Amino acid sequence: MRFVGEMIRWQTLSGISTKVGEVSLTPVSQALTIRFPGGGLVWNRPVAVVVEYDGERTRLPVVDVTRIAVLALFGLSLAILVATVVLPARRRRV
């Protein structure tokens, strides 16, 4: 189990804060790291920005509209495929 944990790591990390005027911005990202003998893979995506101003902390999420749209399209096509191919075939068998 520990070996798997060393091979696959899914973590949310906060970066170094940047000062822009009186505003402090801290980037937050989510990274998937897969290590295997003789190679590896890294996927990193921005998740949010933590804004600090006048002693107040606000978390602004970074939404990836493109990824959501692409996943929604594939989900929809999968649902239509199931409805048009798999379900009629089952009905014919019954």
Place this chain on the structure above:
Amino acid sequence: MAEEKDPLTTSLISSQEQALAWMEKMLALARPESVFGEPIEAGDYTIITASEAWAGMGFGFGLGTAGGSGASDSAKGEADVGEGGGGGGGGGVSTGRPVAAITVGPDGVRVERIVDVTKIALAFASVLVSLIAARGRVRRAGRG
């Protein structure tokens, strides 16, 4: 007496170390600084880009020796070893896509979304083609 390594083994070890160093460099991509850019000032505004990043790599090495007779030449004091060979290879890929731009200006901090219309259009086209193909298959099955 120091043990001497043959040039092939030495070169393979150095290549392997180089590959591992490259791998460590690639794994450093998991830091938040890798996906958030440096602040860019434009007039009253400061812009920080946020991008999604992918990277992958793979490598392999092999070393082999041809079988020798193993008999030693006592006059020379050398063993009869067969010739050998080795090699390695590897490859990698990395890609990035802008997701949002964080703007800091007189109106505060805002996260402006970046929509990749081309990617969505390509996904839509591939979904449409697969659906048309599935429909055609269902029709053919219905006739048969």
